[in-house]
Amino acid sequence: MRTLGLLLRTEFLSLVGSYNKKGKTSVIVAASVLILVGLFMVGMFAIIGGSTAFMLVEKNLDEFAIYLSLSLSMIIALMFGVTNSTRDARSNDTDMLLAMPIPKSSIVISKLLGMYLLDVLCALVMMVPATLIVVFVGEHPFSLFIRGLVFSFLIPAIPLFISLLVSALIGFLRKATKFGQIASTLLSMAVLLLYMFVVPNISTYADSLTITAAESVTKMKQILPFYWITEAIYSGDLLCVVLTLLMTLIPLALAVYIHARGLNGVDFHADNSKKERSYKSSSVRKAVFSMEFRRYFSSTNYIMNTLFGTVFLLGITVMLAFKGIGEIPVLSEITVDGESVDLISKITAPGWAAVWALFINFFGAITYTTPPSVSVEGKRIWLSKTLPIPTKDILFAKVLVSVLIFQPISAACCIALAIISKSGILSCLISIVITCLFQLLASLIGLIFGLIFAKLDWTNEAQVIKSGFAVVMSMLVNLGLALLVAGLMVGGLLIGKVELTYAFLGGTIILLAGLSVGAYAIITHYGVRKYESLNG
């Protein structure tokens, strides 16, 4: 018990320390800041959960309110859990702890408890407001709130179990196949997208829901395990209580077992010695590009931190494809003299090209692929500098990776948005050209800042992005540039004449191309010299 206490204290200090890297603030101040950030998050989730429950209770859908809060808490816990599980399951301190006279059970419990408590917090912030509203507004006995509170401590066992299972699966894929990294990145993105769409839209969903209590039961029964837990909380049905206990306690035991196995070092060992070695050859440029590409996709943490603009773009485009452009608040909620104006019907084909280019450029500006790409070389910079590779090729491989990642997605989004808005092929092509040029320019600018603010002495790849000045500067300049381009195109839109709008779009293309040539010239002269002077 003493060692468990020590371990928990160390875990806490380590968590606080991660927010106080320079050690300039006291532990109490750092912990207070951490708690405040946590309270803000908790408050945000509690407001979402509470308001959703309130809307549903007002529609006499009391049980459905609990069901929805339960589902939300699971999604949030799953997002945290899966994001964590895509990292290495065995943390850096595990070997050191196992070598100390600490019972393994204490290590397992201390490691699991951190994850479990976070999930419990997710469940509590959703379930407490929801059950309180159901009890007081829906006029139910107080025992419902108590059951909700008790089950909030058990429900997290399910997402925790799933997260650990995912962690084990990714661990296996990483060691046995070359798809582990891709799988882990795709999974992180999928969970993030699920979270992005479900959590912010849940209140709107609850508000628009027009079903009876009986119909809601049919809906809830579509996911039976969630329905059983809901019933256990709502009515205290004995069978559902037993089923809930089984559904939560068994995964909890399995979670402890999986985690303990992981700590034992009994990991999925893959014997690669007999795997056929590939001696495939390629040109120097292709080799440099492949290396840059492989390195980019080798870390989920790095990808998620640099690509979230692209993920958002993809997510919002998919949402627009399902909901239609009538749902865009900026376009559908404009009122003049108290009367709503149907702006959507007034936008011309070139106008749509401008709108979609603006929309995509914004996400291009917050996609940070090139700004950290120089710093991420870190201590390995000696490799590229001592090999006979022209520096220009090294730098343009970085730009090419950025362009090749974002542009197929942005082009696909342009096509999808052109189809949704029925703007035609020419409009679609113009938006593709503008977004391609903008992304090229943004990548070149990002690389320039990456070279200016190169920081090679990092210990964690995410550090390069999160505390990198290159990323901040690149974001500010690229957003400024997106606004400049927006100003130009809005000018064209306001004039209203189709021909003039095309002329403004043409002007935008020329401007972006000119700026790209300028940025290219800076990189080939200043950039090459700067890269050659860097030392890891």
Add this chain to the structure above:
Amino acid sequence: MLRIEHLTKTYPGGKVGVADLSLEVKPGEIYGFIGHNGAGKTTTIKAVVGLHRFEQGTITIDGISVIADPLKAKSVTAYIPDNPELYDNLSGMQYLNFVADVFRVPKKERKAKIEKYASDLEILGALNNQIASYSHGMKQKLAIIGAFLHEPKLLVMDEPFVGLDPKAAFAVKTMMREFCDKGNAIFFSTHVLEVAEKLCDKIAIIKGGRLVACGTMEEVKGNASLEEVFLEITEEAK
């Protein structure tokens, strides 16, 4: 093969890394570079391989200036740093293929060489594993294979035996000798004086950024042991 003339490198802040250093490594020679920590060995090596700029002097490799034509100079050179930080998320095989691609080593040739060197250094079975899973010694072995892969004319090594097991160290010494017997040259730094004594044709002793002795093993140490001479010379130069 390697000619350094009046090399001077000063770090920002005025600290002298190397001052007026001149030496020549001829084809077929294994040239040892010894000195205390901070004496200027790594600075010199980094200037040779293009990692450090320098304000005075010239460095030529096989007659090619590292300043005037760095790419051509690099294409005949290989470098193994003291702490080889490699691309952790790549497999050993992917790293070697990358190096072979950069130096345009044909597929057949790379296969034969990789299999030979990896077998000699007992790392063949681990080539498909991620570099992140390698020990320091395994990374060192991989860097050594990468360096020998394209048959450079000059091999520059910074403390090449650190982290190697005795068997691998022996294999590397054999590879080094065979490499120089073909008319190539090796310039390497070491702290292990016994290795330098047994392996090198010529040595240079550096102290405080200045060359204090150089020549064939006999010229430098005479009948004494290299350890005694090294300590004596470096004490005298204080």
